[in-house]
Amino acid sequence: GAxxxxxxxxxxxxxxxxxxxxTLVVNFTVPDFTADTEVGFEVFFNGASRGSGSFPWTDTDxxxxxxxxxxxxxxxxxxxxxxxxxxxxxxxxxxxxxxxxAGSTLETITLDWEATAVPAGATYRITAxxxxxxxxxxxxxxxxxxxxxxxxxxxxxxxxGEVELxxxxxxxxxxxxxxxxxxxxxxxxEFHASQTAVRFNENSxxxxxxxxxxxxxxxxxxATYEISDDNNAAVSYFGPTSDAAVDPLFIDxxxxxSQGPVTFTLLLKDSQGVVFDTVTYTVASAxxxxxxxxxxxxxxxxxxTGDPAMDEDIDSSNxxxxxxxAPADPPVDFYREVFEGSGAPSSMQITxxxxxxxxxxPGMSCWSINHNFTDxxxxxxxxxxxxxxxxxxxxxxxxxxxxxxxxxxxxxxxxVTAMVDESNxxxxxxxxxxxxxxxxxxxxxxxxxxxxxxVQIFANGILVGExxxxxxxxxxxxxxxxxxxxxxxxxxxxDPVTFAAGSFAYYTVYCDNLSVASGYFQLTQSGExxxxxSARAANSTELDNLVIATVAAADMPYPGDPxxxxxxxxxxxADPAGAIxxxxxxxxxxxxxxxxxxxxxxxxxxxxxxxxxxxxxxATRHGVADGSGLLALPAVAPPAGFEAAGxxxxxxxxxxxx
Numbered sequence: 001g002a003x004x005x006x007x008x009x010x011x012x013x014x015x016x017x018x019x020x021x022x023t024l025v026v027n028f029t030v031p032d033f034t035a036d037t038e039v040g041f042e043v044f045f046n047g048a049s050r051g052s053g054s055f056p057w058t059d060t061d062x063x064x065x066x067x068x069x070x071x072x073x074x075x076x077x078x079x080x081x082x083x084x085x086x087x088x089x090x091x092x093x094x095x096x097x098x099x100x101x102a103g104s105t106l107e108t109i110t111l112d113w114e115a116t117a118v119p120a121g122a123t124y125r126i127t128a129x130x131x132x133x134x135x136x137x138x139x140x141x142x143x144x145x146x147x148x149x150x151x152x153x154x155x156x157x158x159x160x161g162e163v164e165l166x167x168x169x170x171x172x173x174x175x176x177x178x179x180x181x182x183x184x185x186x187x188x189x190e191f192h193a194s195q196t197a198v199r200f201n202e203n204s205x206x207x208x209x210x211x212x213x214x215x216x217x218x219x220x221x222x223a224t225y226e227i228s229d230d231n232n233a234a235v236s237y238f239g240p241t242s243d244a245a246v247d248p249l250f251i252d253x254x255x256x257x258s259q260g261p262v263t264f265t266l267l268l269k270d271s272q273g274v275v276f277d278t279v280t281y282t283v284a285s286a287x288x289x290x291x292x293x294x295x296x297x298x299x300x301x302x303x304x305t306g307d308p309a310m311d312e313d314i315d316s317s318n319x320x321x322x323x324x325x326a327p328a329d330p331p332v333d334f335y336r337e338v339f340e341g342s343g344a345p346s347s348m349q350i351t352x353x354x355x356x357x358x359x360x361x362p363g364m365s366c367w368s369i370n371h372n373f374t375d376x377x378x379x380x381x382x383x384x385x386x387x388x389x390x391x392x393x394x395x396x397x398x399x400x401x402x403x404x405x406x407x408x409x410x411x412x413x414x415x416v417t418a419m420v421d422e423s424n425x426x427x428x429x430x431x432x433x434x435x436x437x438x439x440x441x442x443x444x445x446x447x448x449x450x451x452x453x454x455v456q457i458f459a460n461g462i463l464v465g466e467x468x469x470x471x472x473x474x475x476x477x478x479x480x481x482x483x484x485x486x487x488x489x490x491x492x493x494x495d496p497v498t499f500a501a502g503s504f505a506y507y508t509v510y511c512d513n514l515s516v517a518s519g520y521f522q523l524t525q526s527g528e529x530x531x532x533x534s535a536r537a538a539n540s541t542e543l544d545n546l547v548i549a550t551v552a553a554a555d556m557p558y559p560g561d562p563x564x565x566x567x568x569x570x571x572x573x574a575d576p577a578g579a580i581x582x583x584x585x586x587x588x589x590x591x592x593x594x595x596x597x598x599x600x601x602x603x604x605x606x607x608x609x610x611x612x613x614x615x616x617x618x619a620t621r622h623g624v625a626d627g628s629g630l631l632a633l634p635a636v637a638p639p640a641g642f643e644a645a646g647x648x649x650x651x652x653x654x655x656x657x658x
Contacts, residue, residue: 103276104220214248222271290555382553394479406448
């Protein structure tokens with residue numbers, strides 16, 4: 001190193017500190033600042049001497065001080081540069097530990113102090129800039145002579161924030177002759193909460209459930225828990241409902257789902273019984289998916305050959321394909337491999353496990369079935385169903401909500417053949433982005449399961465709901481779900497004969513054959529119900545057991561068109577630059593968007609300049625009305641080419657279940 005005392009000049013010594021953090025003090029004996037003068041030093045860590053020695057100045061009057069650190073995270077605090085006369089009274093103070101839980105109202109730390117050149121009759125006193133208490137009456141006392149030392153126990157309240165503690169050395173006249181201060185920092189408690197399931201079959205009367213918290217960090221000492229629920233008739237606890245919060249903490253339960261959903265509230269308390277955090281667990285009582293009637297097309301992908309030329313052509317044979325629409329062997333482009341993000345045929349392939357790998361390698365895969373699902377069988381039986389098993393979603397830590405497998409319907413043939421990566425500015429995937437005002441999908445309805453272990457539902461190109469797959473973090477802990485997660489959507493059409501543009505469809509989404517959510521979407525084109533698939537991951541995805549079938553009308557009835565709340569739109573503010581503040585009043589929970597027209601004949605969505613595809617702008621300003629029915633949309637800027645003046649309207653485009 002370039003410093004006089006660095007290892008590059010005099011060698012070095014590595015001495016274990018015994019802690020990841022603490023107070024480092026170096027005392028230097030400096031006769032003068034002339035080159036070659038020997039300077040003595042002694043190093044103290046947490047009050048204990050860790051070594052001493054000397055070094056020469058390499059230059060005259062050159063004593064700049066540099067600080068450096070290396071590591072994932074290093075924090076400096078309380079830096080002090082001071083002179084010290086060994087003959088004068090001095091006192092030092094050390095806190096152990098230097099941090100406490102921010103969730104605790106009472107944490108005990110130890111203050112160790114040492115004093116030198118203590119005057120006869122001297123005393124000491126401990127002060128603080130926050131309220132503290134002393135379990136033993138030793139915050140003041142005799143300092144001893146000529147040298148003194150001692151330990152003081154102090155109770156601090158971590159919820160009050162950082163506290164500075166100081167010791168003052170007073171001579172026989174009560175004058176302060178030396179002082180030393182140290183700080184204690186609050187650190188927020190951390191933990192991981194999970195549950196073994198988030199939904200159970202409403203027809204079941206007995207299910208086992210475990211709620212847990214683990215990987216504690218910065219927990220208050222002596223922490224306890226207390227759990228309660230809002231449906232006691234459905235819950236039987238196998239253990240105590242309040243006890244010490246040990247790491248890991250498992251709370252085992254038996255549930256009766258036929259009694260309805262349950263919300264559990266877990267209170268975490270410090271040693272004084274003060275709540276420092278609350279964890280809420282919800283378990284739904286969900287209806288099971290109905291039995292399908294007619295198998296239109298299914299595929300278990302049981303056709304692995306080991307020949308890349310065959311396996312990378314995912315419909316090179318019809319092995320594993322069944323149903324009314326299953327092709328003869330050999331099929332001819334029954335699957336359309338539309339987009340392979342890695343630029344190689346291996347982006348989509350039949351695996352050794354006889355499943356379908358998609359987005360294998362970097363990028364996204366888009367494919368479809370070469371068929372328009374407007375079959376008369378759908379109207380004859382009543383409803384339409386698509387399901388598959390999600391086996392692998394492996395992508396890494398970045399952008400997890402956009403790493404997924406899913407399918408969309410209500411697409412035209414042109415939209416299917418134009419599918420590309422949804423992040424590509426030249427086109428859009430069938431799903432759309434999970435982030436508002438980024439990109440809007442081309443399918444009328446889309447269901448996906450993401451690496452974040454969330455079932456994602458898109459209506460008319462925009463995310464309208466996210467629901468947990470389960471309680472254990474399946475894909476986010478390595479990418480492989482065992483067993484696979486089954487995703488299914490059943491759809492009843494208001495017009496299952498012509499599939500008219502503007503007509504409504506009612507959906508129910510299932511995860512592992514239990515209902516997740518229901519709602520409505522609208523068809524944007526007449527007679528267009530192609531199904532597009534998409535997968536996006538940095539490493540790979542894998543799906544299996546695709547089934548496209550019909551459902552009986554008795555099991556999936558169309559409940560009638562939803563009420564279409566016409567929102568009232570008001571301009572609340574405007575500026576000369578063209579930006580305006582708008583407020584919609586409509587129905588709580590319904591999605592709305594803003595459109596603008598220069599002539600009341602044609603309307604376009606208000607989004608980013610030049611963004612969007614015809615009728616579905618990618619950056620449309622949109623949102624969900626709150627409980628009051630109001631949706632504020634500040635600073636809505638018209639696209640390029642629009643004047644600020646014009647006609648604006650609010651449009652509702654998603655309708656929740658009745």
